[in-house]
Amino acid sequence: MKTKDYHPYIYFLVDSNIVFVYKIESNSYLQIDELHSSGQWETYILEEGDVFDTFLHTESKPLEGRSYLIAQERYLIMLDKINHQIHKYKKMLYDKTIPIHIACSESAAGCIRVGLDQPKRVIGFPGLLSIGPLWKINEEAGINYRNEWLFEHINFESDDYAYQVTFKNSIREINDIPEQSPIYLWYGDNADEQICLRFILHLLKNKPNKIYLLNTNALHKSVDKNQKLTYSSQLTPEDLKDIYEKHTFDQILSIQDRIQFVKEWENLLRSKNVLRIYTKQEIKEVPEDYYDSFILNTLKDLHEKRGQKEFIVTGELIGHLFDLNPSIYPIFLEYRIRHLVYSGTLELKGIPKSMRHYSVKLR
Template sequence: MEPNVVIVFKIENKNYLTVSDLSEKGEWKTFEINRGDDFDSFNHEEHKPRVGKGYFITQDDMNIMVEEINKHIQKCPQTLFPGEKHWSNTVSAVHIVSPEFAAGPLRVGLERPKIVIGFPDFLSIGPLRNLDEKIGQKLRNEWLHENINFEQDDYVYLNKFTNTLREIDDISDHVPIYIWCGNNADEQTGLRFILYLLRDKKNDIFIINSTKFYQRYITSKVEEQYVFSTGQIEAKNLKLIFEKSIEGKPLSDRDRKQFNKEWETLSQSKEVLRLWINDEIKGVPEHHFDTLILETIEKLHQEQGNKEFLLTARVIGEILKQMNEVIGDFFLEYRIRHLIYSGVLELKGIPKSMRHYRIRMR
């Protein structure tokens, strides 16, 4: 950006960073050097920082900086923090779950010492091709950016995705790995992708089907309630499920190869919507839920007695009550916008999020 300016960021700990971390926290200092070719020999501890002058940094440049800092944290942990043990050498198990929101109850419910990695994505939607590589992540990010209102800053999704891949890669070979999943396309797709990422690791890997064990051990003790995802289960019940399933055997090499094969097939599919049908992940057309969306709006209009505009968030809430599948509200909002642009629905407001606009049938 400036040929004689050096910006120094202080790495405080081993946690990987996002663009928002750089802009909201962390210690920065700015230095000037005589010529650009002095950079290689520059040591900030031998110079005084400049005071009273700031620089505007674009999101693109911030993302480049984040990637460089995170690469350094991963590559040189002992240089940065001499004498500290790697985190995976101090825990008894690593638990991985997708999507990320399901990690919270696991962190609360499971005994320490353990690490819980929440995968920051909803893999029942969007393209999957080459997702373990930068090119696939970029293509997926572009599709999400063009279609899904995640209501977050540019690059934050990509940063968090890449950082999670780093955390998985950092797992030491001796620690057992538990992958949690429910009977839904989101978590089952995540299971296969995570196992693919772990394909070269020698760890014992266990699969805990949270919804299956919930039906076996929990629903007989409480009011009958069917759950579809790990994130629906309370922390205390996740602890019970783990205690009941801990005696299971790790995945065999044969099973691991089969899951990897299934991921390779999934990653070649062109569908951007997947459902869990008859214990299999099935790709369906992206307009699969459009009829349900329109029927729900018609029903709400009938309850009104007229065709007043309906808050989009309310419509999506009503749709989710009728579904036996874990489909994020973000995807349904995407399909509602498609029906607006297609002239089927009428819009009032600005569709920057489901809380900011209303809809009705034309």
């Protein structure tokens, strides 16, 4: 599909003579469900003698009353092109002194937006870096390899491609950061946020910005020793505001520490392992079936408590597992439960299209 830029317009030649024209009306990156609701679309026909490379929509009349079905692959290409164009011009609009807060969790980022006073800009990462391959994820081949694994193994509740789009947009947001802006990097003591911390510092490795680390586990513990914290997203906007206002920020992340974090990230890129945990302040790769015995033993305990081997809704089982170990992604547990079904260890009732739609029991 041929495209061309005529900012703030982008042209897409979707057929031999059909041109879609999109007008960018915001400097915010689009998510997959916003492509039709954000901006302005018009459709044009190339008349005889018209050439796409020189076509200008301002010299033609748009079509009305027609609709076209676009394959999802093309849809994603169009979305990526629009976001790339937004990225291209966004740097010109960035306030070069505004503080940048980056959270290794979209939920935590939302709380930071609510809790902290303006001015600020907040970037949230979609997570999931503790599961799925990270092999060569800084290259197209590695990204495709990871996306294929996620597509084949993980039941996303939302659109299959929403995670990919959000992930790429988060990288764009970080690339947009002006060199003068101070950066506050929020993370917790769990595999996902620790890996994300290293990935973000890798993305920032060529930027001279001052970087301040905020370990939510350590900083919140100094405020409330009674609350057991696994993820930054467990904190309220008020908690995060309290942490930020009480922190002195008298020490920026050193060059040596930045280099070390980046080295640790680069080590992760060499492996095709699909599961990582955080233990004893270290990221550790473990086998894919690491939690299988935990799943089976928990299911066995539930059967014994109920006095019989009855089917248990997978979502309920995962709820019990998560209560026992909140550091595990529920969607990874659901994948392993499906694997145990397919391997004949568990019996299935229902259709495993989501954890709410099927039940399992021990054979």
